[in-house]
Amino acid sequence: QPPSGDARSLYGVSNVWIGGSTDTFEGNHVGGNGGAGIGLANCREVQIYNNDVGVYFSLLGNQAIPNLDGIRGDALVDCVIGGEEQYEHNYVSGNRRDGIRISHETTTSSNNLVQGNFVGVDSTGLEAIPNGGDGIHVEGDHNWIGGAMGPLGGDRAGNVVCANVSNGLVVAGWSNNVIGNYVGVGDTGNDRLGNGLHGIVSAGTYGCIGN
DSSP states (O other), rough: OOOOOSSSSEEEEEEEEEEOSSSSSSOOOOOOOSSSSSEEEEEEEEEEEEESSSEEEETTTEOOOSSSSSSEEEEESSOOOESSGGGOOOOOOOSSSEEEEEEOOOSSSBEEEEEOOEEOOOTTTTTTTOSSSOOOEEESSOOOOEEEOOOEEEOSOOOOEEEEESOOEEEESSEEEEEOOOOTTTTSSOOOOOOOOOOOOEEEOOOOOOO
16 A cells, blocks of 8 residues: 655745756655655746656666656646756656646646656656556646657657557646657657557647647
8 A cells, every 4th residue: 555645745845956967866766655756836946857756767677666646736837847958857657647747726837847758658768657647737828848859868858758548748728838749659759659548638729739
């Protein structure tokens, strides 16, 4: 029986980071929790990068160690999940519900950046380790999901979102941008690692899907 709470929960904080830096061993390994692996609420300018959430990678093989959700946030402003540099990528896979979820249950989440994450796959982006719900689910305004595509296995702003049980990427709200992501096609863009339902679902206005 997993514990009932979030592994790391922050409320009302600003200007903090969760994860590592240029040293790949500084990131967190977060799994087996009854709540979110990383939970945030009413936070501003929080950076989350270089974490393995819901999955453990080793030379003996990859193993899902599920949380309820991987990374879950409500009422976030100016937060960053992931990053362009290779060492900034989060690996968010094997969780029971959503991989990354930003909601606006209390107040609107806005101006957040979700990029360079591997969601529903292993560290190569080629092996399925699905989350049980959506890969990435973002509600709010003026959020940015993805960015410039980069080289295979290298720096990139686009997210790799594949093999999740429900939708790959869901965005709802006003003026959100979804650009440069690999959804259902693996890290190469040529592999069949489809999500269970839709690839990208948009329920908003004045945003951009693609470039």
